[in-house]
Amino acid sequence: MATMPADRSPDSTLAFLRAGYRFIGERCDRYGSDIFQTRILLAPTICLRGRPAAALFYDTERFQRREAMPLRVQRTLTGRGGVQGLDGPEHRDRKAMFMSIMTPAAIRQLGQLFDDEWQAQVPAWEGAGPVALYDALGRVLTRVVCSWAGVPLAASQIDRRAVQLHAMIEAPAMVGPRHWRGLLARRRAEHWIADIIERTRIGTLPAPTGSALKVIAEHRTARGTLLPRRIAAVELLNVLRPVVAVDRYMVFAALALHDHPAWRERVREDDEATEQFVQEVRRYYPFFPAATARVRHSFDWEGHHFPRGRRVLLDLYGTNHHPALWPEPELFRPERFAGRRVDPFELVPQGGGDHATGHRCAGEWITIELMKRAVTNLTRTMRYEVPPQNLALDLHRMPALPRAGLTLTNIRRTT
């Protein structure tokens, strides 16, 4: 049996929080190995990166999600009892519920609502002075996703709900007030959505056919029962929250347009270039650092032993920056996607493997669609300036974002 390189420190949780996105990758480089052991949250943990590791990690015979996700992530980002922590038939059933919402027509409809809302906001942005893109898009996406999902949202509530949804995304790796804000935001949001589920079920709130609200409120498990109200709320929030989170990728796209003006010209005229650009934004910029699972039954892989119950982290950021997959990974080069067929374990910002049978992100197609539309809106329908500001991305901070959320000035409609 090969010896797995191991961190010497008794616990690396703080080192992980301090190093951020490069925690696993830096150690892999240091050990000359894409696998090593460490202790995180006092528990022995195997860290992996790269394509073969991703193919292993998404083998549901070998790994399970039950009790894999740290509690602090469940209490803020994902909620408890949702699809992320299910295995086997129960996972497949719940995942099918999500995938039934993601039809091409529904995704197009969401995209159209997003374009309409963006265009409706431009006059306000034109007159507003500096616009913080992250905050502005957070509000746009909150309004759009609620309308698309069948969730009623008064205009006066948009800011409050956008702040709540952002707080849940920002909290898991934070300590102190930012983490507490996430805890509180989740509690309030679950309460809000559980009430809406209840009103739908008793018939006082009609839900449009095919909407996420209707599908989730009426979903029946294999035993023929409705989901408990709180779990249904967690699952509906598993649609609302991540759609709003696409605003981070939109900010990264705007940052990339600013840093690579030649690409601004290319995407303005060419839809294929837009596709390559969006894929490179998803590869290059940091979002979720890693995915977590536990070993279902002991097994050996490439000479290393994986004991039953061991927590395993797959480095998503590090796999997207692995030099064996992506030559010169630290360069932003959308042309690397020209004519490239990306297999399901290479580009993993939203997980790898199969959408229906594994834990790959249910909203990947939505994400790509919304990002393309954002890039098109930024390059073809308006012009703006990016005034001097600190645009540095701090990879020690999870999740990363430019400090001011990217400020734009002198916004003008061009079409």
Ligand code: HEM
């Ligand atoms: C903002 C861009 C997004 C990123 C970076 C992202 C990333 C991820 C990641 C890393 C996972 C976990 C993969 C794993 O556990 O192995 C995941 C799962 C998931 N995502 Fe996303 N996601 C995004 C957008 C969305 C959207 C727009 C939706 C829904 C509309 C969505 C719904 C889900 C769901 C339901 C799961 C759980 C899947 C399962 O456990 O089977 N995500 N996402």
